[in-house]
Amino acid sequence: MIVSKRILDFYLNSSIHVALSCYALVRITFHVFHIQYDEPMALFVFFGTIVGYNFVKYDALVRVKKKTIGIQLKIIAVLSFISLVLVGYYFFHLKQITQIVSVGIFAITALYTLPFFPNRRNARNWAGVKIYIVAICWVGATLVLPIINAEIPFTPNFFVKCIQRFVLVFVLILVFEIIDLANDDPHLQTVPQTIGVKRTKILGFALMVPFWVVGILTFDLHDLLINLIMVITLMLFIAFANPNRSKYYTSFWVESVPIFWWLMIVFL
Template sequence: MRIFKKIFNFYIDGSIHVALSCYALVCMTQQMFQVSQDETTAYFAFFGTIVGYNFVKYEALARAKKAQMRNELKAISILSFLSLLAVGFYFFQLQRITQIVSVAFLILTLLYTLPFFPNRENARNWAGLKIYIVALCWVGVTVVLPVLNAEINITSDFYLKCIQRFILIFVFILIFEIIDLANDDPYLQTVPQQIGVRPTKIAGILLLIPFYFLEFLKTNFDQKQLIVNLILVSIISLFLLFANEKSSKYYTSFWVESIPILWWLMLVFIQ
């Protein structure tokens, strides 16, 4: 049982689970735009998420040059290094425009993590901006990159999908911010810190309304997609309503991050 728990914690702490969520969202985009046989972008996003999230979470330890590192952190470092090699491999298989845009999002991630300017905090600590930067990065990786790499014509459906994905990630982050409210620095000015937990939950549920109904504005909306999206909205609403500061870390790091995977599987099942 202890070994299973260690493996599970490594799966979560090593960002493998959130990477699967990212992979699922890329596959969702490809399926919605009828892109076939393009595993390169999905794998690039998967391994890139492992590298990016582990860098954000553990770069402070690396910069401090801690002499004593737990075995789990050493294993995560090895995983991140191998994932970085995989990112490099898949990067050179992407279209040139996709490579350029992916570098732009890499710079945004570095800006979010590292203090580039003297006596300045990194973007993660810029009051109130964290949620928008993270949501924008997820939109870029899970919508923009797969569409660009497939050389699909940019239409109104693309912009609608970007807006939908931004709203979805934004609401997910609201759940994280509610759970982390007791531990977040007040300077961060997260949404729950600014308006309170209950208004944050109401705002999240209200945001899910345009997320759902934007589907009707698409050129060829799929009725099956509407059913799946309704189930998705219901699940997210429940997680949002029951989120509180005393919830286990697995509430978000496993269950909430499982929702994109479930969304993708539901769409695959009904097709």
Template sequence: MKIFRHLFRFYINSSIHVGLSCLALFCITQQQLFFSSLFSLVLFVFLGTVFAYNFVKYESLIRRRKNTIRKELKAIVGFSGLVFLGLLYYCFQLRFQTQLGGFFIVALTLLYALPFFPNRSNARNWKGIKIYIVSLCWTLATVFLPALEGDFSLDVMVFVYGLQRFLLVFVLILIFEIVDLKNDDPLLQTVPQQIGVERTKKLGFGLLVLFLALDFLNGNFSLLSLFFILVTAFFLAFANEKRSHYYTLFWVEAIPIFWWIFLILYK
């Protein structure tokens, strides 16, 4: 039982789970917008998500504690190194315009993680901006990269779909911010810190209603999408500061994964 606990911790802490969540949203895009299967881009998005999250989470920790890194973190660093090599390989399999899109996401990630400007912290610590950068990166990776690689016309439908994806990720992050409220630095000015938990939940519910309205407009509405929006609303409604971190790190991040699985079965 102990070995399974360690494997599960590694699965969560090495960002494999969040990588699968991003991959699931990517595959949902492929199925709903009828993009062809792009194996190289699928792996690029998955590996890129895993590496980006590990970089953001552990870069400063490794830099500050070079001589006191515990074994699990060393394993994650080694794993991330292999992920990075795979990421580079599949990057060179992509079309040039997709590489440019990927480079832009990398630039946003570095801006989010590293302090580029004198006397300024990184963008992660800029008041209130974190949620917008993360939502934008996920939207670009799961909607616009497959459109670029597949040479799909960036018409109104794609941009409306991209707006939907941004709204969905935004709401999922709101759940994280509510659960992490007692641990987040007040200077971060997350949404719950600015407007309170109850107003944050009302904001999230409103954005989910807007998501469904755009679903009708885009012609993608189905009982399946309604079901998973209700599931998201359920997790938002019951989010609070006393919830375990696994409430978000596993269950909330699993929503896109189950959505993808059910979409495959539904089709």
């Protein structure tokens, strides 16, 4: 039991799970826009997510707080280095315009972590903007990059999908913010800190309804039914979210929603 928990903790702490979520969203983008499987693009996002998330999570811990590096963190560092090498390898298999846009997304991630401006906190600690920065990065990595690399023009359908993807990630983060309410710095002004848990849940429900309804215009019946199951699942996670929940509620179960969505598309 203890060994299983350690393996699960490493799987989550090393950002492999969140990377699978991003990979799943890339695969959903391929499906929705009828793009043939693009391995360099999909794996670039997968390994890039591991590098980006581990950089965000552990940079301040090591660089600023000077924490002692334990064995798990050392293994995560090795994994992150290998992932960085693979990111570089797949980077050179992408179209030039995709490379340029991906550098822009990396710059936003770096801004989120590092204090570029004198006497200023990093963007992660800017009041009220954290949720938008994360959502924009996810949309850019899992939807915009695959579309650009496939050389598909920006049609109205593309912008609708960008809004939908943004809404999905936004709502996923709302659940995280509800769970983290007791631990988040009050100065962050997260959505639950600003409007309360009850209203945050109502906001999440309200956003998921148009997310599904808009899909009526762009999905076939098969996809609409799958999307409805995904929406109901996420609504249940919102409904039962509270600050007393275990970290696994969000770090494993809620982040599994994109994976669950993709697997339904594949197997149903």
